Amino acid sequence: MARRFRSFGAGLFAPFRRTTGFGRWILAAGLVLVAAFVLVAIFAPLIAPYDFNQIRANGERFPKAAPPGGDFLLGTTSFGSYDVFSRVVWGSRTALEVVAIAVLLSLVIGVPLGVVSGFLGGWFDRVTVLLMDALYAFPSLLLAIVFSFLLSDLFGGGVTAAGVALIVIYVPQYFRVVRNTTVSAKESTYVEAARAIGAPKRTIMGKYVFGNVIQSVPVIGTLNAADAIGTLAALGFLGLGIQPNEAAEWGYDLNRALPDASAGIWWTGVFPGLAIVLLITGVTLVGEGLNETINPTLRRRKLRPFTLPPRGVATMEHGKGQVDL
Amino acid sequence: MAASGGSLARYIVTRLLLIIPMVFILTTIVFLLLRVAPGDPVSASLGGRLSEEALDQRRAALGLDRPMLVQYLEYLREVVTFQFGETITDNRSVIDIVKDNGGATLTLSVAAFAVALVIGLPLGLIAGRFRDTVPDLVIRIFGIITYAAPVFYWGLLFQLLFVLQLDWFPVGGSASPETIFLVEDKTHILLIDAIIAGNSEAVVDVLHHLVLPAVTLGLLLSGIFIRLVRVNMLQTLQGDYIEAARARGIKESRVMRSHAFRNALVPVITIIGLQIALLMSGAILTEATFNWPGIGNELVQYINLRDYAAVQGIITMFAVVVVLVSILIDIVNALVDPRVRY
Numbered sequence: 001m002a003r004r005f006r007s008f009g010a011g012l013f014a015p016f017r018r019t020t021g022f023g024r025w026i027l028a029a030g031l032v033l034v035a036a037f038v039l040v041a042i043f044a045p046l047i048a049p050y051d052f053n054q055i056r057a058n059g060e061r062f063p064k065a066a067p068p069g070g071d072f073l074l075g076t077t078s079f080g081s082y083d084v085f086s087r088v089v090w091g092s093r094t095a096l097e098v099v100a101i102a103v104l105l106s107l108v109i110g111v112p113l114g115v116v117s118g119f120l121g122g123w124f125d126r127v128t129v130l131l132m133d134a135l136y137a138f139p140s141l142l143l144a145i146v147f148s149f150l151l152s153d154l155f156g157g158g159v160t161a162a163g164v165a166l167i168v169i170y171v172p173q174y175f176r177v178v179r180n181t182t183v184s185a186k187e188s189t190y191v192e193a194a195r196a197i198g199a200p201k202r203t204i205m206g207k208y209v210f211g212n213v214i215q216s217v218p219v220i221g222t223l224n225a226a227d228a229i230g231t232l233a234a235l236g237f238l239g240l241g242i243q244p245n246e247a248a249e250w251g252y253d254l255n256r257a258l259p260d261a262s263a264g265i266w267w268t269g270v271f272p273g274l275a276i277v278l279l280i281t282g283v284t285l286v287g288e289g290l291n292e293t294i295n296p297t298l299r300r301r302k303l304r305p306f307t308l309p310p311r312g313v314a315t316m317e318h319g320k321g322q323v324d325l
Numbered sequence: 326m327a328a329s330g331g332s333l334a335r336y337i338v339t340r341l342l343l344i345i346p347m348v349f350i351l352t353t354i355v356f357l358l359l360r361v362a363p364g365d366p367v368s369a370s371l372g373g374r375l376s377e378e379a380l381d382q383r384r385a386a387l388g389l390d391r392p393m394l395v396q397y398l399e400y401l402r403e404v405v406t407f408q409f410g411e412t413i414t415d416n417r418s419v420i421d422i423v424k425d426n427g428g429a430t431l432t433l434s435v436a437a438f439a440v441a442l443v444i445g446l447p448l449g450l451i452a453g454r455f456r457d458t459v460p461d462l463v464i465r466i467f468g469i470i471t472y473a474a475p476v477f478y479w480g481l482l483f484q485l486l487f488v489l490q491l492d493w494f495p496v497g498g499s500a501s502p503e504t505i506f507l508v509e510d511k512t513h514i515l516l517i518d519a520i521i522a523g524n525s526e527a528v529v530d531v532l533h534h535l536v537l538p539a540v541t542l543g544l545l546l547s548g549i550f551i552r553l554v555r556v557n558m559l560q561t562l563q564g565d566y567i568e569a570a571r572a573r574g575i576k577e578s579r580v581m582r583s584h585a586f587r588n589a590l591v592p593v594i595t596i597i598g599l600q601i602a603l604l605m606s607g608a609i610l611t612e613a614t615f616n617w618p619g620i621g622n623e624l625v626q627y628i629n630l631r632d633y634a635a636v637q638g639i640i641t642m643f644a645v646v647v648v649l650v651s652i653l654i655d656i657v658n659a660l661v662d663p664r665v666r667y
Contacts, residue, residue: 026465134350137651141606142643149628149636150358230475234610237477238625254477258614261484262496270485273478280473288469 027289033282041093050083052090052248068267075267079256080244084267088275090248095279098159098242099228102166103221110171114178115213119186119205129179136172143169144231148240162232162241169231170224177220181213222287226280233276250276336659340652351644352404356397359637367413387413387634409642412627412635419638422623428514429499430619433538433611434604440543445550450586452551453558464551471548476607479541480614487537494537497616504530542611546600553596554589561589601650605643 040047055062062083068075074084117128135143144165151161185191186209194208235241236251244252250272257269367383375383384390388399403410409419452464487493495501499515500508504527508518516535519527561567562585570580609621616622620639627635 130346131350134347134354137347137602137647138351138644139602139605139647141609142640145609145624145628146355146358146636146640226473230473233475234477234606237475237610238613239629251475251477254475254481258477258481261481261489264489266485266489269478269481273474273481276478277470277474281469284469284473288465 023289023292026285026292030282030285030287030289033278034286037092037096037279037282040089041096044089044093048083048086048089050086052087053080053082053245054086055081074271077253077256077268078260078263078265084253084271087248087253088250088271091250091253091272091275092279094159094242094247094249095229095232095276098163098232099166099225102163102228103170103225105163106167106170106224107174107217107221109167110174111178111210111214111217113171114175115182115205115210117175118179118182119201119209121183125179128175132172132175135168136176140169140227141231141234144235145238145240148235152240159242159246162235165235166228166231170228173220173224174217177216178213181216182209185209185212219287219291222283222290226283226287229276229280229283333659337656340655340659344648344652347648348404348645349401351648352401352641353397355637355641355644356400359633383413387411404641404645407645409638410634412632412638414627414630414632414635417635419635419642422635422639423620423642424513426618426620426623428512429617430608430612430621432499432514432516432535433542433617433619434608436535436539437542437546437607437611438604440539441546441550444543445547446554446590448547449551449554450558450589453555453562453589454581454585456559456562461555465555468548468551468555471544472552474544476541476545476610477614479544480537480611483537483541495534497614498534499618500527500531500534538611538615538617541614542604542607545607546604549600549603557592558585558589561585564588601654602647605647 062076062081064076064078064081068084074088076083077087113128117125144162147165147168148161151164191204191208194204199208232241232249233251233254236249236253237255239252239255241251242249253272254269254276257265257272260266260268367380367387367389381390388396391399400410402408407420409423411418412422448464448467452461452468455461483494484496488496499505504519504524505515508515508522508524508527511518511521516528516531519531567580567584570584571577575584605621608619609624611617612619612622613625620642624636624639627639
């Protein structure tokens with residue numbers, strides 16, 4: 001059991017150990033940033049001094065558009081006089097929740113659909129590819145606008161609508177990559193071998209093809225997550241995403257902060273925006289770092305110094321055996 | 326030669342025929358989403374402001390009382406004839422919106438594209454050339470941050486710094502009211518109108534308003550360009566012909582200039598062309614940030630009015646443009662690079 005755990009740990013850190021130079025630092029910096037936001041999101045109730053929609057404490061209403069300092073670390077907003085710091089903290093929870101659920105669900109839908117479509121081929125494949133290509137060609141923000149515009153009426157709330165809108169954008173991306181890898185994996189020798197020993201289609205798809213096409217997914221997943229954070233904020237900025245009474249959302253706060261800018265009230269926009277930038281940067285750095293370890297055309301491996309063993313006794317590493325030459 | 330000419334013609338015809346299902350699927354999605362959704366467009370945008378009879382009248386006038394299938398066929402007919410319908414709230418035809426506001430969007434997009442090329446191409450080449458050195462790291466982080474910061478955040482920061490603090494640029498809009506009043510509207514593109522009128526003050530005024538929005542949108546695109554150019558440069562530098570050129574003793578600077586840069590940039594041209602979707606998304610947000618009178622800004626205003634017909638028309642128009650441009654790029658690409666044809 002312990003052994004198994006160790007090998008799992010080694011597997012987890014394998015991409016990190018394989019990188020060199022800046023690739024490693026990029027990955028490390030990204031992981032630190034993302035971890036910081038995850039911690040803030042989890043411990044938001046402890047970190048944030050007030051609720052995201054709280055406008056009074058101890059029977060006293062918060063001052064409107066108060067500058068940073070004193071009771072309000074990052075000041076208060078000009079709309080509704082919320083505490084900016086608390087909204088930034090609660091906003092990290094909203095962003096991570098929505099984006100994690102949206103990316104996971106698009107994975108769950110897109111990957112199997114891609115495997116099945118690529119493996120079965122025929123008219124099902126052709127129709128799905130056409131539909132997915134059409135969705136893919138559409139500017140993602142416009143697609144998100146259409147979906148959240150409609151669904152906000154249907155669901156009566158922005159969180160679900162924004163989530164569904166994000167899923168619609170990202171499913172085609174996984175579908176395309178996975179389907180194309182499946183099509184090429186289908187022709188490979190190991191799939192032919194599996195077919196030859198009489199493995200049923202389901203086993204081939206689930207065991208042989210799936211395991212091989214899933215490799216490219218982590219990179220797309222992280223890059224999509226970065227993109228999704230931006231899209232969620234953009235929807236909020238356009239007034240289509242999450243509404244202020246549902247949850248704190250950075251994009252919405254930026255929308256409300258825009259008129260403040262000309263009045264010299266800078267703190268209402270600068271801080272939520274900074275949170276968006278830092279979180280997207282973190283996730284992108286993780287994606288770039290992963291890409292550099294997984295994409296063979298970008299990979300650079302450290303060459304270990306190697307000394308030839310003395311003649312006669314060549315000792316293999318790991319002590320697995322001795323070879324007499 | 327004759328055979329390859331034939332296959333090129335066939336490729337172009339295939340791509341052109343693909344327009345039909347692509348546009349059909351996109352428009353059908355837009356229609357289904359906007360029409361089958363609960364609630365009807367008229368009461369969504371005008372409900373509460375007009376009497377029940379007046380609302381019924383508006384519905385009948387817009388043909389919303391007819392069966393869904395009839396409406397759908399009518400909508401397809403409009404798309405084919407480039408009509409895209411009329412808005413509910415102010416009875417403007419979508420074609421008029423495109424005519425009146427398309428010029429501003431076009432000006433912004435072209436200027437932003439130029440900014441992005443000027444920033445993105447050299448930085449990407451340098452980062453790829455000096456891989457894993459300090460310049461590479463700095464440029465990559467710059468690229469990631471331009472990509473990570475939403476355009477509306479750049480816009481906000483620029484407004485705080487260059488408008489409020491330094492007072493170098495105007496807050497928003499495409500020109501001062503005097504310019505808009507004085508320059509005669511001929512081409513619907515304010516900059517060109519001002520040049521035609523020979524009004525140098527107006528030209529300067531328009532350019533003055535253009536700087537911040539163009540840089541904001543250009544920065545977003547430049548981040549993508551840097552990434553693409555850098556990766557292409559890395560892959561080009563691994564090519565055998567680079568090694569061969571070095572082995573022949575050609576100077577490193579010459580290897581870079583005539584062997585690496587050029588080959589690294591050819592595929593980038595295509596990929597950059599495909600950024601049209603990103604450009605459109607970015608333009609909508611930039612226009613909303615700077616109150617730039619383009620199509621995106623109109624779209625946002627109609628969204629806030631919950632005008633389904635306007636949203637449907639503008640989105641359909643965008644979809645058609647995207648499909649047409651992407652197919653145009655494919656064809657240009659096939660003309661340039663014979664390997665693309667199949």
